[in-house]
Amino acid sequence: MEITLNNRIETFDADEMTVSELLEIKKFTFKMLIVKINNQLVKREDFSHSVIKDGDIVMVLHLISGG
Amino acid sequence: MTFNEIRSILTTKTVGIAGAGGLGSNCASALVRVGIGKIIIADFDIIEESNLNRQFYFKSQIGMKKAIAIKENLLLINPDAQIETHDTFLTPENIPEIFNNCDVIVEAFDKAEQKQMLIETVLSVWPEKPLVIGLGMAGFGDSNNIKMHREGNLFICGDELSEISDLNPPIAPRVGMVANMQANTVLEILLN
DSSP: OEEEETTEEEEOSSSEEEHHHHHHHTTOOOSSEEEEETTEEEOGGGTTTOEEETTOEEEEEEOOOOO | OOHHHHHHHHTTOEEEEEOOSHHHHHHHHHHHHHTOSEEEEEOOOBOOGGGGGTSSOOGGGTTSBHHHHHHHHHHHHOTTOEEEEEOSOOOTTTHHHHTTTOSEEEEOOSSHHHHHHHHHHHHHHOTTSOEEEEOOOOSSOOGGGOEEEEETTEEEEEOSOOOOBTTBOOOHHHHHHHHHHHHHHHHHHHHO
C-alpha cells in the first residue's frame, strides 16, 4: 500500500497495518506522539487496533519538551 | 487592514492559553497589546528565579502564583483588558469547562507529557477548534528553522527538533520567537 506519512509518500508491502505496526516499522520510538489519520486524532490507547489503509494521510508528530 | 479594523474584529474574540510560562506569558502579552476581547489563562505554578530568563514576570514577583502575576502584568499593559485566570493544574476533566468558549486555544506547556494530554483532549472534545502549539525552541541562533506548519486545525509553531536539556536550555529570544509566532498564528486564524 501507499500512504502519505508526514507529507511524504511511503510504500509498504502490507495491504494495511495498525498504527503500532507503523510506528515499529518506522522506528518511531518516541514516547510522546500525536497521530492523526486523515485528519482524525488517534488516541494512544487505540494505536494497537487503529488500521491504516492504502491512500491514507498519516501524521505522526513527535512531542518534545520546552516552553 | 488598519489597526482599528484589526482591533474591532479581535475585540469580539476569546483566546485560551494553557500554561503561563515562557510561551504562555509572552503570547498573552502580544495578544493583550493587539486587543483580543478576552484571554483565559490557566497555570498552577509559582514564579521562580530561573523563570526570569524567558518569562514575562519580574524579580519582585518571585514566589507569586503565575495565575495572579500574569493578570497583574497584562493589566499594566491594558487596564481594560478582560483576563480570566485559573490557578489550576489542567487535566482532561477540567479543560473542556475552562476553555469551552474560546475561539482558539494556545498550547503553552513546558513538558511533552502535558502537551500530549492537552492536544489529545482538545482534538477529541472539539475536533473543529483551532489549536496552536509550540514545539521546539531550545537554545539560541538557528532562527530560520523556526516555522509554522498546519495539520488540519492543528497549527504547529517551532523548529520541531530542539528539545530542552541542561546543555540546550530554553532562553528568552527563541522562546519569545515561538510565543510570538503562536500569537501571530492566532491573529491569522481570527482575522481570515
